[in-house]
Amino acid sequence: MTKAEIQLVRSLADKRNRDREGLFAAEGEKLVGELRASHLRVRKIYALDGILPGPETTTVSEKEMERLSLLKTPNRALALVETPRHRLSADELGDRLTLALDEVQNPGNLGTIIRLADWFGIRDVVCSTDSADCFNPKVVQATMGAILRVRVHYVDLERFLSDARSSGIPVYGTFLEGENLYDTPLTPTGILLMGNEGRGVSEACARHVNRKLFIPPYPADRRATESLNVAMATGIACAEFRRRNR
Template identity: 40%
Template sequence: MLSKNQIKLISSLQKKKFRDQYQLFVAEGNKLVSDLIEAKTEIEYLIHTKEWYQESTISTTLKANQIIETDSIQIKKISSLKTPSSVIGVFKMPSQKIDESLVQESLSIVLDDVRDPGNLGTIIRVADWFGIKHIFCSPDTVDLYNSKVIQATMGAISSVKVCYTPLKNLILNYKNTDFPIYGTFLEGDIIYKCELAKKGFIIMGNEGKGVSPEIQELVTNKLYIPDFPCGEAASESLNVSVATSIICSEFRRKEF
């Protein structure tokens, strides 16, 4: 069973300041925990019910004090979900070291102040699907290890590097005549008619304000996702994660 100190520690990880302090985060659910373990994400504790253990096919080399069998009552105390899972993993935050040479020759997503945890988690999942290995976030973007972000990634967090950095400095470090900076704007060129490169930054803005003026000035290629039929009334805008999916799909389509 979990000790009082372990319950206190794990419960505290629902807050960013304690995640940062202990360099730990929580993942819940069989698939998510399994994917992180298979990706060799270092684990601090694997907490599970007896029923889960009897049915599990997860293979680990954890020490005895890292595997904790408990009951649904204790699971509920440390879970952030309305309907708690039968397995919870407490993982160490992995290194997010960026491969600069790979960034220079590939597509990366750049998030300018995206605040919704579900959006960030979904964008990470989209990046993984389309083979995009790096996401750069402004310092004010929602925390990667927020429990809602982790759940929304569906395990893709183990495959995509996510780095928080001042965006202006980042873009200026890479921006040159051979490295395009893409962004979506109402006055942009229709994406379906554009020549799209196999490398560059794809900048996605805040849910309400879009791309900030400072970053807009650095965009070299403005794109627009048109509504259909053109000119008829439609939704005011697309959700940022939906827009990211459409854009990434179009970039990859052009490679076929």
């Protein structure tokens, strides 16, 4: 393993370098194995002796893996993967449930939401351009492999929601006030919009929401904490959509 290889891998911690190289790093023996068997193109694998042998694998020592790793705790394998590009338009979404994220910036939250989307059979997650990068190493790790199956798109979210609503696609959003999630009619298709960790859904995006949903505390008259974590709220809302329309 050369110094240039180490520099390349380490540089992928920065989004600008990921964009320039068209690569992202993924760590973990299980995840790298899934990547190698997926439709994504794995350019290089670095692994400890005996782990994931193959023509694209370079065997490295534990000390070298520590130098390569972009995580606090190095794994036994790391892959360089070509970044996939997906196209999406609002008129494609009329027959499915889609998640939209308005400036979700915490990598752990984004990774968990992508993992939730995979669990609930949601194929597409549409993000505002100021959301966290789904190929950030922490996001990739948090998805636990779901990044292979869920397509993540970065768009002008306000325009995207406007086009969707103009196409007759229902747009739901979660707010600190609105209709009770458990009493509101929910369609099996549409867009479910989740907001920023601190500010919630922006005013610009809120204008395109058909129905504002509120997740009530239990019991309903109890003084609740300020709000739910966005990933937790996403899981609750997705579960209710799927339960209602199974």
